Amino acid sequence: MSDLEKTEKGQELATGAELVVDCLIKQGVKYIFGIPGAKIDAVFDVLKDRGPELIVCRHEQNAAFMAAAIGRLTCKPGVCIVTSGPGASNLATGVVTANVENDPMVALVGAVPRADRLKRTHQSMDNAALFQPISKFSAEVVDPKNVPEVVTNAFRAAESTSAGASVVSFPQDVLVSKTTVNALGPLESPILGTASEDAIDRAVEAIKHAKMPVILAGMRANRFSVVSAVRALLRKISIPVVETFQAAGLIPRDLEENFYGRIGLFRNQPGDLVLEKRM
Numbered sequence: 001m002s003d004l005e006k007t008e009k010g011q012e013l014a015t016g017a018e019l020v021v022d023c024l025i026k027q028g029v030k031y032i033f034g035i036p037g038a039k040i041d042a043v044f045d046v047l048k049d050r051g052p053e054l055i056v057c058r059h060e061q062n063a064a065f066m067a068a069a070i071g072r073l074t075c076k077p078g079v080c081i082v083t084s085g086p087g088a089s090n091l092a093t094g095v096v097t098a099n100v101e102n103d104p105m106v107a108l109v110g111a112v113p114r115a116d117r118l119k120r121t122h123q124s125m126d127n128a129a130l131f132q133p134i135s136k137f138s139a140e141v142v143d144p145k146n147v148p149e150v151v152t153n154a155f156r157a158a159e160s161t162s163a164g165a166s167v168v169s170f171p172q173d174v175l176v177s178k179t180t181v182n183a184l185g186p187l188e189s190p191i192l193g194t195a196s197e198d199a200i201d202r203a204v205e206a207i208k209h210a211k212m213p214v215i216l217a218g219m220r221a222n223r224f225s226v227v228s229a230v231r232a233l234l235r236k237i238s239i240p241v242v243e244t245f246q247a248a249g250l251i252p253r254d255l256e257e258n259f260y261g262r263i264g265l266f267r268n269q270p271g272d273l274v275l276e277k278r279m
Contacts, residue, residue, distance in 0.1 A: 014182075016144040017042035017175040020108065021050055022183030023151040029079050031055055031070060033063040037083020039110030039123070042175040044081075052079075060087055064094020064107065068165075071104035075223055077158040077166070078103075083110040085123030088130065088169075096134040099164040101246060102220055106154050106166045107131075111140065113173040127169035137166035144177040148184040156187045162220075207237070214240050214274055216263070221247035234258050242271035 014022070020043050024032065029052045036044045036056070047054045057063040063080040070078030082091055088109045098105040109131075111117075112124045131138040137157035141150050147170075154166035195203075207213050220226060221243070227250055234241070234251075240260045241251055251259040261271035 011180040013178040013180060015042065015046075015176055015178050016141070016147050016170065017046045019144065019147040019179070019181070019183050020151060020170070020175070021046040021052075023148055024052055024079060025050065026183055026185040027152075027155050028076065028186070032079045032081055033057055033066040034081035034108075035060055035063060035083070035087060037087050037110060039084040039112060039172045040081060040087075040108070040170065040175070041083075041110075042172070043108065043170075060090035061094050064091045064098065064105070067105045067107070068094060068098035068101070068103040071098065071158070071163070072101070072222070075159070075163075076104060077106045077155055079106050079108065081108040083123075084112060084127075084172075085125065088125065088127050091167075092130070092134065095131060095165045095167060099135050102163045103165075104158040104163040106151075106158050106168065109167060109169045110175075111169045111171045114142065114171045115173070117171070127167065131165075131167040134165070135167050136164040138169075139167075140169035140171070141174050142171070144174050144179040145181045147174070147179075148181060152184040152187060207239070212240075214242060214260075216242055216275065217247035217250050218244040219246045222249045226250075231255065240274055242274055 031053050032047065033055045034057060044054070055066070057066065060082045063082065067078030067080040080091070082088060091107055091109070095105070095107060109127050111127050112121050116124060128138045128140040137154050139150050139154070141147050150168055154168045158164060158166040215230065217230065221230070230250060231252065234255050238258060241258050242260045242263050243250060244264055245262060260274045261269050263269065263271040263275060
């Protein structure tokens, strides 16, 4: 802990804000995008001293998009941080986009102090309820000792199959209250195994005997591991590829002859015609 303040029994004390940052560090977060504000400034103060690197944005929606981009590129949750009220509501488009596109992201949101929750206080709103329909995980920390558990569960939900957005709301007083609990590191996420040899053999036979094989690339096809596998396959056998918009970037310039365009949005494009003929 930064000041090593201790209880009478010698236990180290940490504020909720310090625990938030310690959890981010243990999760391996390198960048955090956001806009400061009174209800979340306690976390900004700790970030300034300890990291991760803080990148201040001009709009909360941009912070969410940047965090989602980190998630898409690294397959690890990107993080954004905003204050209460419009700071939180401005995240909505970025959060729902990350959730629909399966981009792992964790949003940290400030809220009014717990004692003011039921009053008509400036910027008082139920953040957890706001984001619940558009995220994988949405919760509010109501006690500083619960910070590590909630933050860790938010990261786990964001990167587990299928990936998406998590939102954690922090009342202002929770962030400045002190507790003796310690930050938690990442939990193990379920790992999908490789296909069985029998399944691979059947796929090879299906491709070999197909009159017109087509690869339809969609959600998560632009993940690094998938990109590498598909490109390696195309360099061995030439198969037409059509994509949804979520698969953009899968086909590089040297494999453009395999690319037959996008499907689904405009209709009657080359990609749609290839699929129609295939079926």
